[in-house]
Amino acid sequence: MTTFHTVSIDGLDIFYREAGDRNNPTILLLHGFPTSSHMFRNLMPALADRFHLVAPDYPGFGYSSMPTLDEFDYTFDRLAEVMAGFIAALGLKRYSFYLMDYGAPIGYRLATQHPERVETLIVQNGNAYEEGLGDFWKPMRAYWQNKTPENAERVRQTMTPEGIKRYYITGAKNLENLSPDTWTLDRALLDRPGNQDIQLALKYNYQSNLLLYPQWQAYLRQYQPPTLVVWGKNDRGFLVEGAYAYKRDLRNLEFYLLDTGHFALEEEGDAIADHIRRFMTTYVVKEDTMLAANHIPSAKDIVGPSPLLAIENEAPAKLIVDPPLPEPLSQGRVFIQYRTENLRMLPVFGKGALDVSPRLGHVHITVDDAPWHFVDTSGETLILVGLEPGSHKVLIELADPMHNVITSETIMFAVPDSER
Incomplete structure (x- = not known):
């Protein structure tokens, strides 16, 4: 069962979803744009029998507080600081990150600050390499170089009703697999007075993430966190080349490309849940769970029963x-x-x-x-x-x-x- 909570961090109400037993291995689910923890609504109950899952909304997203631009510094550094406070408030000592879209730059900031806390990484269309940024980013790069009203308006097109829906339908193999609840909720939240200005500020600040790519890649090479890559290969925002780039720096890597787009959970949620279950069973060991230190997972635990047929x-x-x-x-x-x-x-x-x-x-x-x-x-x-x-x-x-x-x-x- 998924439950819903709010915790105060630096005077902000941070909304989060939680599922599973806290004694089990924790997965901290960090959402992307233009959505919120709502994107994990199906994944959490699918894994709650074996894992503890926590999915917060960042300030300005979902059901968390939305201070104005004058009241809050909407940068990825500041979002990471709030998430660090969130982790401390919940008393999470060790965890795996699920990194998707905006969740990647936030999560990698946290991982490089405390690498000893990170058990594994689950990367789903979460970019850390220049190769992953294609033509989709041309309007954004123009805005970074020249912050004019005209360039800002081009970036704002990603926040129109059509732009929001495009994040979901582009690259999807079957539009009938997609619930319109997703982009409808996103649109309602982005249409709140002042929210599009908040999102524009974050899109302008996204350039700070590119400067940190070498640092994050060095973290991967040095600490070699076991990593599961599950990537919607038809994503036009974060290209599949960005997924392949992880192979350069990681040795303990499981790698799966899925025939879908940016929000891979919408079409491939069952497959992603299965990959996570096997991956976490392989790499994460905790006491008082099925993954206890005195329990060595059998081959059947990891891959399921062998389908022996004539x-x-x-x-x-x-x-x-x-x-x-x-x-x-x-x-x-x-x-x-x-x-x-x-x-x-x-x-x-x-x-x-x-x-x-x-x-x-x-x-x-x-x-x-x-x-x-x-x-x-x-x-x-x-x-x-x-x-x-x-x-x-x-x-x-x-x-x-x-x-x-x-x-x-x-x-x-x-x-x-x-x-x-």
Whole structure:
């Protein structure tokens, strides 16, 4: 059950949602723009049986106090200070962060101040790298460089009813999966007198976060917090390149790209909850819980029961291949993501492997009708560089351990001429 509370921090009423037993590992959920702790309304009860979850609203967001610009310094430094007071008021000593959008710059400020308190990081479209900022940020960068009314008005377009809704629907795979309650509530809260000026001040201050990216990356490299990345890969605000960048600095990293947009929880909440449950079970140990120090999680605890079926009763294997990611393609680099269903990708070959359940397999990859192909069992993104400008195609075949093709997909694309 989720409960609802308010605590006074520096004279401000900070609203927060709470679920789960406080004796269990704590996950501190930090929300993004233009929303509030409301974005975690479904995730919290899904994990409350095993974890303690806390989701605050920042000043000026959700149901927390909304002092005017004259009464409060709306910067990310100040929001982090209030959240530090919130953590102290609740007596949280050790916790994992869920970092999403604005939650990332707030959470990384807190993590670098007290790295000893951070058990793990869960990063969902929470940026810490320049690569993650694409064309969406051009109006914002113009505003940072020249704070004119005209540039401010362009930034304000993200706060119109259409702009707010766009955060949710852009990149979503099925609009019928999205509840209109989300953008309707966000709009009502942003339409409060003075709130859009507050949001504009924070958007102007967002540039301070970019200056801290090197510091946050150094924190990741030095402390190596176990990190789960679950990223809506169709987000146009925080590009998928920002997700891949985490791989440079982290060794204990679980990485999942989801076929959805900025607010990935709206469409992929069940999948994200499953990833968090397995990840936290692997890396977080506390006394007096199922994760107690004297309890070693079994394989079944972590991955669930093994689906042992006779081969003839298994569902057919499927291959799903996405078009090349547009941003790298515009620069002459081809990133093709693919996944399989009802088949495990493993480097196991030969006739005997045909009878293994769940079914085993791999992919053959052929570029431009070449007389040879290469074999992949990683499931990682296929990256092609050095292709000449012009039209190309990539054949991806799903094959069994004897290299018999089960199904295939052909991807057609054009590499642009960079000299034009």
